[in-house]
Amino acid sequence: MELIGIVKAIMPMKENNTFRSIEFVVTDNSNEKYPQHIPMQVSQGKCELLNDIKIGDEVTVNANVNGREYQDKNTLETKYFLSLNAWKITKK
Numbered sequence: 813m814e815l816i817g818i819v820k821a822i823m824p825m826k827e828n829n830t831f832r833s834i835e836f837v838v839t840d841n842s843n844e845k846y847p848q849h850i851p852m853q854v855s856q857g858k859c860e861l862l863n864d865i866k867i868g869d870e871v872t873v874n875a876n877v878n879g880r881e882y883q884d885k886n887t888l889e890t891k892y893f894l895s896l897n898a899w900k901i902t903k904k
Contacts, residue, residue: 815873834859838873852896861901874900
């Protein structure tokens with residue numbers, strides 16, 4: 813998927829012994845009346861994609877859409893999660 817928008821937020825890196833990721837938000841203003849604030853993430857080696865990106869930059873983001881299933885061990889409730897994992901970020 814490709815998204816063009818303005819970087820609204822870049823959160824601090826989350827890191828543990830084996831994994832690191834950075835969440836960021838891109839605002840899609842293609843519908844001026846209803847702008848969409850899209851949360852995305854980069855992980856592992858792709859975290860460097862945000863090195864030269866600042867809040868307010870116009871960017872094109874290429875990302876994969878990923879979904880996963882989680883079953884709570886206590887309640888046995890099944891939940892589903894969606895993530896947008898960026899693999900390319902280009903400043904306009």
